[in-house]
Amino acid sequence: MYKTLAFRNMKRQLRNYLIYFVTIAMTISLVFAMNNMIYNADLQARANSFASLSVGLLVLSGFLCVIIAIVLGYANAYILRLRKREFGTYLTLGMKRHQIVKLFLLENSFLGIFAVGTGFVFGSLLYQGLMLLMSELLDYPFAFSFVSAKGVIITIIMALFIFAVTFFSSSVYLKRVTIYELIHGENKVQKVQHKPIFSVCLTLISAVAIVYAFTNFSTHLEGVFKEESGSEIGLLWMIALLAIALTLFHIGLAKSLMYLLLKSKKLRRRGTNQFVLRQLSATLSSNALLLGILAFLISFAIIAANTGFLYKAVEEVNVEKRFPFDVMGNEDAHEAPAISFEQAKQAIEKYTIIERSIETPFFTSGAVDFLKLTSWYDENFTDRDVYLRESDLNTLLRALGEEPIKLNNEYAIYSDSAIIESYDFSKQTITHNGKLYRLNDVEAKLPAFVWAYFVIVVPDEVVDGMQQVQTAYAWDVKESDFDAEALQKALSYKEPYSNYFVQRSDYRIQSYERLDSMAFSAILIVGVLYLGFVFILLAMAILALKTLSAISEDEKRYRILYRIGVSKAVQTMTLAKQILLFFAFPVIIPILLAIPIAIVSEQFIHLLGFQEELSMQFLSIVIVAVIVMIYFIYFAVTFAITKKHVLMQEN
Template sequence: MLNKLSFRNARRSVKDYLVYIITMTIISSLMFAFNGLLFSSSVRELLNEVTSIAVFIGLATFFVVIIVIWLTKYIINFMLEKRSKEFGTYLLIGMDKKQVSRMFKREHLLLGTFTFLLGLIPGYLLHLALITIFFTVFDSQYQFVVDINIYTYLLTLAVYFFAYFLALLRINRKFKKMEIRELLYLENNNEVSTKRKSLFLISLAYLFFFHLIVYTGHANVQLIWPLLAGLFASIYGLFIGLSGYLTSYIQKKGKAITHEANIFIFRQLASKIKTMRFTMGSLTILFAVTILSWMFVLLFSSYQKEVFDGNLMDIDVFYLKDHVATDFSQQLGTIEKYGEIEESYTYHVYDNDKQTKLNEHLYETVKGAYDSEGRSAYFDYDTYMLLSDYNHLRAMAGFEAVSLEDGEYLIQGKEKLVNTLTAYGSDNDLSINSERLTCRQVITDPFSQSGMNGADYILVVPNSYASSLTPYYSILAANVASDSMYEIEQALEKDSGYLEDGDIEDKLLAIKYGTSSEQLITFSTPILVRESLVTELDSVTASASFTLGYVGIVFLVVAMSILAVQQLSDASKYKYRYQILKNLGMNRRERNKVIVKQLAIYYLCPVVIATLVSAFTGVFASDSFAYYTGLSMSGVYYYLIALVLFLAIFFIYFLVTYISFVRAVEK
């Protein structure tokens, strides 16, 4: 009997709460697709290990489980309120509370099972799409194979129903405490009302204070967590205060109240915000996190393609020695064990009588010249290279040779510092052994300048000045034909003795190794294998991007689901109110206009606040990211793209809700 009743009610819930069903199906699909990456043999072979993606997906799963628990618990409580009279009736006809509670839980477990199974097929297709994107990021060919094992199913099943279990945990206790009378009138209960208008102003003041602290750079690691806690509290305070303002405005009969059917819309909105202020605050936070997550996906993607790959020279192996040497026979022998050396070249980086003029200029003008621990980004002395060595490296990387006359020098630097270096070159001559050299040009071709060929820059001078310069350190550069570049890197590190004798960074202190002004990724290694390094960074950035995208999608569909379920469930309750408007003479077009206004204001409240909060934080964060990494586009560009994508999906949800709402009130 109970099983039949549970099945019937679950089937009815699929129809009544279709948006919720679709949302849980999407979440099931996303969980399955992303968990599949952890156990994919193709991904394991591509990355050699899946540590980074496992860490990121683990973090994402933690946040997704929390939000799914909140969504499921919210819908359970919402359905309990909507069906409270039905449950009260069950108790009146002789069913006990345990039976009603068990039946209600079975309904949700049936819904959960249904959405889980429904999400498997689209989840598998999404999994294939994710793997294809992964291989595209790494410029590798993907051979289609059935790449899902039993652990993917088990992990997704465990995580999915763990969220359901926690959400249903308190149902027995809730039913046990409720009397029949409470159930019969539960639908009429609302959150406790308040008219604290002052909270609105206090919250606005805190939002201004928060962004002022962030913009002025006074937010440190110890301060950021209490600041964020205050930010979340202020968002909830905005809605509590807004409820008070709306109620007061209606009571004072403001000018906008008497315009058309605005009194109807204002009363609906005031009622909704007053009874759903905690929910509206939570939705605002979810929307803001979604926009910021997608913004960082775009930032990571651009950094990976434009900056990181754009700074690395197209030479396979660099090996740096912290003392002047010309014998790299051991390293060449190691490389030959795993591949064929097509070309190798040994050269020196020089200093000029221990001068630090350009370093000092960069320390004064470049943000990031010191890292978070106060360590300098550059070598102890200005770094120099001879023109012949410079042109040889350019030839190995496929660039054309450049020329210099005696009395000239050029600066090879990173694209992000082109203006700084150009200004320095125009205002400053070099002095080598009392002879002055003028700057001919600044070149920003990729040149591996994060600790190998200088840090951020290197000064290139004609060979005629070689006798006046002091060799600083030595480098072996090699182009290698091999399918085992990762093994080459491991073997070089093992043979170098760095791993056995101590930390690589400690070994490099002898020359005060420079790491450049990059803040996101820095190299503290004397061994640079381009393919291995690119693969490692691609692994981290791709994993971070996929995870942020994953979290953003889940947060958005959960938030939009709650908004839609609330409005569509209230449509039947509002039906008679719109019938009154019809009886008062409003035609269908005018009533639909009122519906649009009602839904738009209700939907836009959390979206507008989320946009304002995320705009200040997002633009500041993206601008800082772009500055420190050297992205060519302004940070505003990335925020706006994320916002447009968010609003496009938001509009689709809004349109579906509007169409369904109109059908519900007009039928």
């Protein structure tokens, strides 16, 4: 009997359940696609780092499942409020509370199974789209991917967790609520703010703060990529300021905009505008904090997606700069290497042909005169200043196709990190055989094959009498399409550490480093897109539920329009306008921010001398298109449900 009644109730209430159904189906499709990508065997085989990095995505999925469960619990609360009288009638007729809970569980189970099944179908298509994106990011040909058994099982477990949380919250409510509370819905009284001077000032100040935070965000972001000291902290402060400013801006605007618009006689006398503005005045004011938070989450999704692709573009070029040779290695002069230069050479020749080999010695004076000028140095520091001969540097520069340097009683500082340019060495001098050597230049052009933060490049005679501390090797090979992972494994060894062994290597392979970097960039991009789209999806769901939760109040107000002779067509247009403006409120500013974000991102890439493979403006258009699509789906469903309850009853 319960199954029949539950199934009949589900069909009868299907339109009311649409928001619940759409949210479950869309979120499960995202989770399904992500989990199957995480456990894709081909991806894990192509990039060893993907397997370890993908654990972070799995944790992210778990975190998002908690958020999804909370939002769906809110959706269930809306459905319960909508069916208060029905459940109250059941109790009045003698049905036990546990029977109502069981009935509601069966209804949710039927709908949940259908929604999860729909999510799996669309998730399978989305999974192929994710694999296409990963193939582009990891630079390998796309092929159709079968779903993973582990991915399906993990998704089912997460779906069960979501339903368990939502059902628990609903059952607690049904077991505690009284018959009176079910039969008589409470009438909410909205406080309309008069003369919102404080809110207007808050809006203006927040707008200035948004511009300031956005401008400085790009400055600190550039500093992070250039490895400038303090940029990370500055970036976090700007993100925090942007979050607070966006939230306060929408709070102030929500409490003042409708009041200001109602001051315009021409605007409010046009059609049913005054009715719409008064409706929105109460709704926006009571939901101001929520709208501000949603606006930030949507902005975060857009900024994070652009930053992810920006990181990929910059990191690809950084790999080329840090590892300009096909294979690079280093030997300590005082320790026997685990894998010698000759052994490394033999290993390389098993996979490809060596075309060029460069050997570069490094020396030390035993002093720390230059290291003392940096933030890396402390009293327990064991490293010493490292020197490089001018002729050896010029050999490297010629191999890289760059002009050699000429030092005339001068020295230069070279490093593989851009942060070196932030230190001042101008007052430091070198004395050798009565000659004084002053600073010529500081450059971040050194290949990453020396175990030192930086080296001091000096004329050859200056290193006479110094001790050689290490030797760097660089090889260029004839064919670069060899198995980089296999070669990296051949050049690695296990070193005991505490009670276990760690994998180490004194050699760097350009193609392997590129693959490793691409895997990290891909995980970052997919992760922020996943997080962003789930945030947007849940934001729209909350907007829809907020609109639907006020159906009883809207029904009374639209009945007044009906009684004063407003036609059904005008009522429909008025309702559509009201819902459209409420939905658009937290979305407009984030979408407008997408334009300067894209422009700044492209300018930033060009400023650093990089060329992006994917237009940031095109990327922003795609992201905005997805937001608009999700927006339209939730708007259409919300409007259909509201129209049924608010307008259709008058006929």
